[in-house]
Amino acid sequence: REIINALKDEVATNLTLIISVKELEDLKIEILGKKGKLTDIMKGMRNLSKEERPVIGQLANEVRDFITNEIDAKMIELKGIEKLKRMSDEIIDITLPGRGTGTGRLHPITETMDFLKDIFIEMGFDVAAGPELETTFNNFDALNIPETHSSRDLQDTFYIDNKTVLRTHTSPVQIRYMQDKTAPFRMVCPGKVYRSDYDVSHTPMFHQMEGLMVGENISFANLKAILTEFVNKVFGETNVRFRPHFFPFTEPSAEMDVECVICKGKGCRLCKNTGWLEIMGCGMVDPEVLKSVDYDADKVSGFAFGMGIERIAMLRHGIDDLRAFYDNDMRFLKQFN
Numbered sequence: 001r002e003i004i005n006a007l008k009d010e011v012a013t014n015l016t017l018i019i020s021v022k023e024l025e026d027l028k029i030e031i032l033g034k035k036g037k038l039t040d041i042m043k044g045m046r047n048l049s050k051e052e053r054p055v056i057g058q059l060a061n062e063v064r065d066f067i068t069n070e071i072d073a074k075m076i077e078l079k080g081i082e083k084l085k086r087m088s089d090e091i092i093d094i095t096l097p098g099r100g101t102g103t104g105r106l107h108p109i110t111e112t113m114d115f116l117k118d119i120f121i122e123m124g125f126d127v128a129a130g131p132e133l134e135t136t137f138n139n140f141d142a143l144n145i146p147e148t149h150s151s152r153d154l155q156d157t158f159y160i161d162n163k164t165v166l167r168t169h170t171s172p173v174q175i176r177y178m179q180d181k182t183a184p185f186r187m188v189c190p191g192k193v194y195r196s197d198y199d200v201s202h203t204p205m206f207h208q209m210e211g212l213m214v215g216e217n218i219s220f221a222n223l224k225a226i227l228t229e230f231v232n233k234v235f236g237e238t239n240v241r242f243r244p245h246f247f248p249f250t251e252p253s254a255e256m257d258v259e260c261v262i263c264k265g266k267g268c269r270l271c272k273n274t275g276w277l278e279i280m281g282c283g284m285v286d287p288e289v290l291k292s293v294d295y296d297a298d299k300v301s302g303f304a305f306g307m308g309i310e311r312i313a314m315l316r317h318g319i320d321d322l323r324a325f326y327d328n329d330m331r332f333l334k335q336f337n
């Protein structure tokens, strides 16, 4: 009798201390479960005398009912409280401003390529594209680059097989363009190019924009006028110069320099104290190239040029590490537009 009453008091006390559904469920099992305290007592009753058993049994049932009702009532109360707490935690304040996803932006290479393209489009140039996987004919032979030329070596060119390469410049686009079209025309072809080069100032993939103007009586004067106009639009009115050079696909060839954008010609680290920055290569299209696409070199002539986009983007934005373009670091990419 004392044990049963003591258990009833113990449960009543515990119930006042319990604040979570989990604790309450544990208590229910501890008292009323298969191995529960009250369950053990009920089992132990078979040892009582036959006159005591009905009395104690009634008491035990009363206490079991009391404990069950108390626990169930407390369970309803606690579940209600936990539900209210969950509801309040999950309240969404619809008056808060949206989190938003931030604005998207163009990669500095893309933005520079678009900027340069637009300048030529304003000058009446067509924009062409072509496959990045090219035949060695379109990438080398048609451009008067002989089999023995070093640019065809493995340390410069990615070969898929001995007739297929990742294009090393966008010149093959111009070859394809001439195979499809007749003179006169003026076009530019920006795009990705690949070289088996990887160091502080070279990445295996980079971007180039080449251009080509072919027609009757195209002269070096046209080359100088168009490219000077272009450079002035990119860097503002600056002095330019053309230095004699050699390319297999142009004759005569030149390298085009613009006066250093930092020191305006005085000499600094960027221009290696020369006062000049090399911007692109150019020249009059070699007649051999025109012949390779069945153009009549006696009737038409043309000039071509090529520039690296990363280099222009670095000059425009004051970027001094080429690899920053490809690290995908938003802290870098966020700075440009």
Ligand SMILES: Cc1ccc(OCc2nc(C(=O)N[C@H]3CCS(=O)(=O)C3)cs2)cc1
Pocket: 143, 169, 171, 172, 174, 175, 207, 208, 209, 210, 211, 212, 247, 249, 250, 280, 281, 282, 283, 285, 286, 289, 304, 305, 306, 307, 308, 309
């Ligand atoms: C049919 C055809 C005929 C001629 C052509 O001449 C394209 C040219 N490119 C250059 C040149 O200097 N290019 C480099 C600049 C930096 S770079 O990105 O490493 C490549 C000069 S003339 C192209 C196509």
